[in-house]
Amino acid sequence: MGRKFFVGGNWKCNGTAEEVKKIVNTLNEGQVPSQDVVEVVVSPPFVFLPLVKSLLRPDFHVAAQNCWVKKGGAYTGEISAEMLVNLDIPWVIIGHSERRLILGESNEFVGDKVAYALSKGLKVIACVGETLEQREAGTTVEVVAAQTKAIAELVSDWTNVVLAYEPVWAIGTGKVATPAQAQEVHDELRKWLHQNTSPEVAATTRIIYGGSVNAANSKELAVQPDVDGFLVGGASLKPEFIDIIKSAEVKKSA
Ligand SMILES: O=C(CO)COP(=O)(O)O
Numbered sequence: 021m022g023r024k025f026f027v028g029g030n031w032k033c034n035g036t037a038e039e040v041k042k043i044v045n046t047l048n049e050g051q052v053p054s055q056d057v058v059e060v061v062v063s064p065p066f067v068f069l070p071l072v073k074s075l076l077r078p079d080f081h082v083a084a085q086n087c088w089v090k091k092g093g094a095y096t097g098e099i100s101a102e103m104l105v106n107l108d109i110p111w112v113i114i115g116h117s118e119r120r121l122i123l124g125e126s127n128e129f130v131g132d133k134v135a136y137a138l139s140k141g142l143k144v145i146a147c148v149g150e151t152l153e154q155r156e157a158g159t160t161v162e163v164v165a166a167q168t169k170a171i172a173e174l175v176s177d178w179t180n181v182v183l184a185y186e187p188v189w190a191i192g193t194g195k196v197a198t199p200a201q202a203q204e205v206h207d208e209l210r211k212w213l214h215q216n217t218s219p220e221v222a223a224t225t226r227i228i229y230g231g232s233v234n235a236a237n238s239k240e241l242a243v244q245p246d247v248d249g250f251l252v253g254g255a256s257l258k259p260e261f262i263d264i265i266k267s268a269e270v271k272k273s274a
């Protein structure tokens with residue numbers, strides 16, 4: 021099927037210039053599988069993107085954590101997709117649950133952003149995921165399907181999309197989804213893509229898991245058939261991120 025393992029590091033709103041340089045040094049020294057086996061993308065805060073891009077090893081790439089929904093202009097505080105393209109930032113994370121829940125980004129707004137960023141040539145890590153209340157109410161699949169639908173309605177070419185399943189209850193809580201829980205939702209998402217986009221999109225789109233991924237749990241998650249990688253938060257700021265990247269080897273031999 022040829023879905024290359026993908027490991028993203030979402031640094032969120034963390035770091036000083038000094039800390040960022042240290043993290044990049046650690047990444048640059050890490051021994052990881054080749055680019056044929058794993059695609060690695062790190063996402064520092066906007067202000068550190070040029071610094072990280074200039075220092076980072078060439079086999080790793082950078083992502084912004086967000087971008088504006090349309091062409092730039094009088095939108096104080098926003099960063100446009102065009103600006104990311106101008107600085108050769110290849111990737112952007114869109115629809116992270118922290119933006120959906122804290123900043124009120126709706127499914128439609130996220131869908132619009134994904135479509136606009138793709139139209140400008142950016143590659144997108146599009147995030148979906150249910151809250152604890154939604155999981156307990158038994159609506160997980162419905163919620164992630166609705167989030168994915170808002171994207172799929174506007175996007176026909178999924179080549180440059182990675183779908184990140186990040187259950188909100190697992191983010192920053194140390195409460196990782198079990199491999200079976202992750203596999204179940206990834207399988208549902210792939211089935212949804214199969215039915216609502218095309219069998220080819222379903223077979224080739226990477227669906228990655230995020231939420232308390234660390235070096236100790238990444239291997240058992242990685243071997244799940246529909247887990248194509250990770251979006252890592254807290255552990256992406258630590259040397260163990262290298263070990264998480266190495267779980268691509270386990271996947272390869274699974
Ligand atoms: O939100 C996440 C990645 O986008 C996951 O965060 P943690 O790995 O810190 O739980």
